[in-house]
């Protein structure tokens with residue numbers, strides 16, 4: 001049956017295939033079996049293949065990307081998915097090669113215009129897709145809220161409720177475009193399939209972001225990267241390489257003792273709770289051939305997981321030990337790095353315009 005659906009979708013005749021659970025019809029889910037779909041297809045108008053960063057002639061298009069995202073959610077649900085996970089900033093597209101406020105200056109205004117606002121028609125389209133298809137959706141998007149941009153992820157439930165979180169500290173040049181999130185957004189969500197933690201990209205490298213999530217007893221970790229090339233891709237900088245990012249993902253899974261969903265455009269995979277591969281699609285496989293990667297998990301009993309442990313490497317006791325053991329000779333000063341940074345997106349446009357005018361002079 002599944003094979004015939006897959007064949008039919010390859011042939012583009014999925015509508016003609018009898019599907020045992022048509023969408024829109026609410027069925028009682030089997031909470032002992034969680035099927036996750038990773039979106040590895042690219043946003044609308046995004047340069048391909050993965051390491052192509054030539055934006056000449058490309059325009060960010062939130063509407064077209066939302067339409068594409070909704071269609072991928074439908075396709076995933078028709079193939080049995082209960083959870084659909086998107087790569088980082090998929091809406092309206094990670095500005096690869098220009099994710100800093102200088103390089104991106106000519107694109108900033110269009111990017112802000114194409115960032116997603118909660119409760120907008122585009123947001124509602126994603127919520128409706130989750131409800132209509134009775135799936136959980138984890139979109140990752142540039143969130144425009146109160147005039148500032150955030151690197152956001154959300155958990156949208158099949159009942160239409162949702163929670164949004166923001167990357168605590170955007171990485172590198174990103175921090176000159178997107179504002180900081182807050183530590184209380186480091187949450188793990190209880191679902192009938194178990195406890196899901198959500199982080200993105202380089203958050204996985206930093207104990208300031210990993211520790212408090214791992215302390216909350218995840219049974220599945222949902223991780224979104226923007227794009228990932230294959231191993232030994234010579235065009236990749238260390239920070240965008242598969243080797244470095246996958247190392248963080250494997251370490252995360254081991255520390256959390258939870259399987260991990262490695263969502264990205266390009267090289268994607270599922271890891272088990274020992275950090276080893278369960279299923280992989282390389283970046284060399286075109287997204288047109290394999291837009292989604294699926295894996296099913298036996299989630300029997302996981303909904304009853306106790307939400308924390310008072311013993312183990314991610315516990316209050318260990319945190320106290322770290323603070324107490326912090327080298328005495330290092331001055332106890334807060335520094336400016338940690339302080340929350342938020343800035344209005346319109347100010348960013350004005351600053352980039354002023355900078356380009358002064359450069360012209």
Ligand SMILES: *[C@@H]1O[C@H](CO)[C@@H](O)[C@H](O)[C@H]1NC(C)=O
Nearest residue numbers: 047052053054055056057058
């Ligand atoms: C980028 O794409 C444009 C339009 O397709 C092309 O004219 C240009 O040569 C490309 N630039 C590079 C560096 O490849």
Ligand SMILES: *[C@@H]1O[C@H](CO)[C@@H](O)[C@H](O)[C@H]1NC(C)=O
Nearest residue numbers: 002033034035079080081296
């Ligand atoms: C779990 O669900 C998937 C997708 O519907 C299905 O292919 C698979 O056979 C199921 N596994 C079990 C053990 O029921």
Ligand SMILES: *[C@@H]1O[C@H](CO)[C@@H](O)[C@H](O)[C@H]1NC(C)=O
Nearest residue numbers: 107108109110111112113114
């Ligand atoms: C952004 O949106 C504003 C308001 O709708 C519009 O005036 C402006 O031209 C847009 N800018 C770009 C670059 O699309």
Ligand SMILES: *[C@@H]1O[C@H](CO)[C@@H](O)[C@H](O)[C@H]1NC(C)=O
Nearest residue numbers: 061062063064120121122125
């Ligand atoms: C995008 O879609 C919304 C409604 O969903 C519409 O109001 C808006 O005009 C569209 N924007 C563009 C640029 O087409």
Ligand SMILES: *[C@@H]1O[C@H](CO)[C@@H](O)[C@H](O)[C@H]1NC(C)=O
Nearest residue numbers: 101173175176343347348351
């Ligand atoms: C641009 O980004 C840099 C850091 O990458 C930051 O120091 C600067 O304040 C940003 N510019 C504006 C106008 O926010």
Ligand SMILES: *[C@@H]1O[C@H](CO)[C@@H](O)[C@H](O)[C@H]1NC(C)=O
Nearest residue numbers: 032033297298299300301302
């Ligand atoms: C799922 O796991 C439970 C508990 O470990 C086990 O009893 C059950 O047989 C497993 N189901 C399948 C289909 O493997």
